[in-house]
Amino acid sequence: MEQDQQTMDEQGYIKGEILYTIFHNEAEHFSIIKIRVQDTNEDFKEKEIVAKGYFSNLQEQTPYFFYGTFERHARFGLQYKVSSYKTIVPNTKDGLVAYLSSDLFYGIGKKTAERIVEHLGETAITQILNDGSILQGVPGLKKETAERLASSIQENQGFEHIAVYLANYGVGLKMAQRIYKEYKDEAIEVLEEDPYQYVFAIEGFGFRTADDIARQNGLSMTHPNRIGAGCIYILQKCIQDGHVYIPIEFCVDQVGELLSIHSEEVRIITEQMEELNKEKKVIMKDTKVYLPSLYYAEDGFAANLKRIMEKPIKDETPLAEMMKITGDIEESEVLSYGKEQFSAINQSLHSKVMILTGGPGTGKTTVIKGILKAYATIHDVSLNPKDYDDPAEFPFVLTAPTGRAAKRLNESTGLPALTIHRLLGWNGSNGFNKDEQEQLSGKILIVDEFSMVDIWLANSLFKAIPDEMQVLLVGDEDQLPSVGPGQVLTDLLNSKLLPLVRLNEVYRQKEGSKIIQLAHEIKNNQLTVQSLQNDKDFSFIACNEHQMLQVVTSIFTKAKEKGLDVKEIQVLAPMYRSQAGITMINQQLQQLINPKTKTKREVKYHDVVYRVGDKVIQLVNQPEDGVYNGDIGEVVAIFREEENVDNVEQVVIAFDDKEVVYERNNYINFTHAYCISIHKSQGSEFPIVILPVVSTYYRMLRKNLLYTAITRSKESLIICGEQQAFLKGIQTMDTNKRYTSLKEQLSGRMKDLKMEEAEEVDEEEISPYDFM
Numbered sequence: 150m151e152q153d154q155q156t157m158d159e160q161g162y163i164k165g166e167i168l169y170t171i172f173h174n175e176a177e178h179f180s181i182i183k184i185r186v187q188d189t190n191e192d193f194k195e196k197e198i199v200a201k202g203y204f205s206n207l208q209e210q211t212p213y214f215f216y217g218t219f220e221r222h223a224r225f226g227l228q229y230k231v232s233s234y235k236t237i238v239p240n241t242k243d244g245l246v247a248y249l250s251s252d253l254f255y256g257i258g259k260k261t262a263e264r265i266v267e268h269l270g271e272t273a274i275t276q277i278l279n280d281g282s283i284l285q286g287v288p289g290l291k292k293e294t295a296e297r298l299a300s301s302i303q304e305n306q307g308f309e310h311i312a313v314y315l316a317n318y319g320v321g322l323k324m325a326q327r328i329y330k331e332y333k334d335e336a337i338e339v340l341e342e343d344p345y346q347y348v349f350a351i352e353g354f355g356f357r358t359a360d361d362i363a364r365q366n367g368l369s370m371t372h373p374n375r376i377g378a379g380c381i382y383i384l385q386k387c388i389q390d391g392h393v394y395i396p397i398e399f400c401v402d403q404v405g406e407l408l409s410i411h412s413e414e415v416r417i418i419t420e421q422m423e424e425l426n427k428e429k430k431v432i433m434k435d436t437k438v439y440l441p442s443l444y445y446a447e448d449g450f451a452a453n454l455k456r457i458m459e460k461p462i463k464d465e466t467p468l469a470e471m472m473k474i475t476g477d478i479e480e481s482e483v484l485s486y487g488k489e490q491f492s493a494i495n496q497s498l499h500s501k502v503m504i505l506t507g508g509p510g511t512g513k514t515t516v517i518k519g520i521l522k523a524y525a526t527i528h529d530v531s532l533n534p535k536d537y538d539d540p541a542e543f544p545f546v547l548t549a550p551t552g553r554a555a556k557r558l559n560e561s562t563g564l565p566a567l568t569i570h571r572l573l574g575w576n577g578s579n580g581f582n583k584d585e586q587e588q589l590s591g592k593i594l595i596v597d598e599f600s601m602v603d604i605w606l607a608n609s610l611f612k613a614i615p616d617e618m619q620v621l622l623v624g625d626e627d628q629l630p631s632v633g634p635g636q637v638l639t640d641l642l643n644s645k646l647l648p649l650v651r652l653n654e655v656y657r658q659k660e661g662s663k664i665i666q667l668a669h670e671i672k673n674n675q676l677t678v679q680s681l682q683n684d685k686d687f688s689f690i691a692c693n694e695h696q697m698l699q700v701v702t703s704i705f706t707k708a709k710e711k712g713l714d715v716k717e718i719q720v721l722a723p724m725y726r727s728q729a730g731i732t733m734i735n736q737q738l739q740q741l742i743n744p745k746t747k748t749k750r751e752v753k754y755h756d757v758v759y760r761v762g763d764k765v766i767q768l769v770n771q772p773e774d775g776v777y778n779g780d781i782g783e784v785v786a787i788f789r790e791e792e793n794v795d796n797v798e799q800v801v802i803a804f805d806d807k808e809v810v811y812e813r814n815n816y817i818n819f820t821h822a823y824c825i826s827i828h829k830s831q832g833s834e835f836p837i838v839i840l841p842v843v844s845t846y847y848r849m850l851r852k853n854l855l856y857t858a859i860t861r862s863k864e865s866l867i868i869c870g871e872q873q874a875f876l877k878g879i880q881t882m883d884t885n886k887r888y889t890s891l892k893e894q895l896s897g898r899m900k901d902l903k904m905e906e907a908e909e910v911d912e913e914e915i916s917p918y919d920f921m
């Protein structure tokens with residue numbers, strides 16, 4: 150403590166009492182306070198100063214040392230920005246009695262405080278901090294009260310002590326709060342012995358900061374903790390690029406580079422990786438290294454897929470009967486299935502697990518509806534959930550990875566469809582309610598937009614599928630892979646282990662859709678400049694990066710003049726930065742569509758203004774509130790702190806069927822959605838899409854990205870930008886290979902499993918018409 154004091158005294162400080170609190174945010178522990186200055190080593194002569202910082206449990210009329218720096222605020226003038234602080238524990242008997250009987254310590258009145266001070270003397274606090282049980286000897290003090298007081302004193306002083314200590318390493322108060330919450334009294338010990346732990350346990354704690362602290366504490370360049378942390382850090386970073394594993398050699402190189410370890414010493418890295426492997430902190434297999442959660446996710450998914458496939462379907466419906474059944478459906482739907490579509494219906498009803506893939510407008514939804522109806526006829530079951538007394542008896546389970554995709558599935562089939570998270574019952578940090586112990590009920594599971602499902606979610610879903618359940622995985626293989634690690638759909642297709650029907654024939658094109666034509670030309674590498682001629686549902690507006698905002702604005706202005714609902718129009722762009730990036734487009738469109746008015750409430754968060762009426766998008770899964778990454782909503786209310794019982798500022802966002810309340814520390818979970826990223830648009834469709842494409846996006850312009858963007862539009866597509874950039878983009882393949890080993894895992898496991906028809910189905914010989 151004394152040493153801390155010395156180091157801190159070299160820093161600027163203000164000693165003083167809090168007069169009153171000007172602002173306090175409970176969620177972030179952020180406060181702005183007015184201080185009466187008692188002493189300072191700063192060049193400051195005033196009697197009072199406004200200070201701000203992240204504090205825990207500050208008490209008015211209690212003296213503190215505040216360490217920090219002066220800052221001039223544009224509106225509020227000179228302020229003291231506090232980087233750490235500590236209570237000045239009184240050293241007189243009267244002061245101690247006042248301190249112990251203050252609001253800080255519940256249940257201690259003046260009389261009890263006097264007895265404590267009487268018994269322990271002026272050094273009472275130091276004695277209690279050293280050994281809380283010393284309070285047990287205070288006459289008349291109940292054991293419970295003594296224990297509670299000891300832990301409150303330790304808690305209060307503990308945080309300040311740690312904050313002061315961390316400040317020596319340049320770690321601010323906000324981070325200190327997070328560290329203290331996680332490690333409590335062990336924070337300093339961890340910091341001295343293995344600060345790298347913070348990188349993995351504390352959000353926002355950088356590897357470089359931990360490394361600097363470790364080096365200051367004399368940890369050698371090749372210390373096992375340093376190298377181990379470097380490995381885990383590199384593996385975690387690689388997950389962000391979608392990898393499930395990375396080659397050991399690559400990992401060693403990356404760790405060497407991160408830690409500046411010379412090539413002659415790389416042996417030390419390999420040895421430490423083997424150590425981590427023994428401790429099961431990483432998994433090394435052949436030439437690959439994984440984080441355990443990913444290794445076991447792939448392994449678990451493969452094992453569960455095998456388990457499900459091992460139970461074949463008992464009843465076979467003869468082909469002639471299938472023809473008859475589908476013929477009846479065709480009549481009721483007033484269409485006739487194409488050969489591939491019939492194949493898909495027939496094959497899926499005879500396969501335990503099947504994949505259905507195809508581009509836009511090839512009839513995936515039409516086929517799903519056909520499968521549901523045919524299943525209902527074959528098994529003589531109702532498609533109406535209300536006809537079942539026990540909901541668990543309802544045979545059809547429909548799901549999709551995003552809220553919007555699930556909603557579309559529900560609208561197109563008329564059956565209940567949930568997000569995978571809701572289907573499995575997300576229960577917060579502990580995972581899902583449905584798992585291998587408590588599996589899903591139902592007979593046939595249809596998962597739409599399967600290309601978006603990462604290996605973690607695929608594993609969780611397949612765990613919960615009972616042996617007898619039939620599974621149909623539906624997705625478009627040409628779309629972007631999942632945001633999370635893995636490429637489950639692609640790996641399953643490449644493994645050639647599952648029956649597959651690929652729909653190639655386009656039906657919507659027959660209705661004259663240029664959008665679908667473009668999508669298929671991109672997919673088949675056939676698009677030329679001529680394809681970009683304007684049509685009734687497509688236009689290409691030539692402009693450069695600097696004209697983009699003006700062009701997008703004028704499209705919206707014209708749409709408004711024509712009386713179109715601007716909410717129907719969605720701008721999709723590949724990146725946030727640039728003159729024509731998502732951030733600038735959003736700012737511009739907010740001004741046009743939802744401008745500032747005297748009455749409309751707004752809040753500012755990190756330089757972005759959110760206003761009632763703003764269109765916003767959810768950026769992360771928040772299953773506890775039923776909102777998911779990619780859901781689009783509208784700000785419907787903003788409450789000031791004094792206007793609600795929780796005394797915190799709140800933004801309320803309405804999504805399709807629910808309203809979600811966000812407090813300031815969660816504002817990071819949403820952003821404006823006048824323009825959204827193409828990645829976030831996966832699984833959603835919009836009536837009108839505006840797609841800016843300019844050469845400044847060059848690094849992002851890839852075939853699957855542009856294909857995904859174009860296939861989001863249902864009625865109308867407007868591309869604005871440079872033709873050359875667009876043409877170059879659709880010819881650029883995504884070369885960012887993802888390291889995954891699902892294909893190998895599957896072929897290893899399935900060797901001994903007698904496969905059903907695993908080839909792509911081709912029923913050239915038969916046609917439904919033969920039976921009609």
Ligand SMILES: Nc1ncnc2c1ncn2[C@@H]1O[C@H](COP(=O)(O)OP(=O)(O)OP(=O)(O)O)[C@@H](O)[C@H]1O
Nearest residue numbers: 484485486487508509510511512513514515656657
């Ligand atoms: N056999 C068919 N005969 C006539 N029209 C069809 C046929 N199959 C599909 N369609 C029509 O083609 C359009 C696209 O079909 P559907 O929505 O099922 O395709 P999709 O693959 O799900 O497309 P997307 O992925 O773009 O939603 C629909 O209007 C549908 O009614």
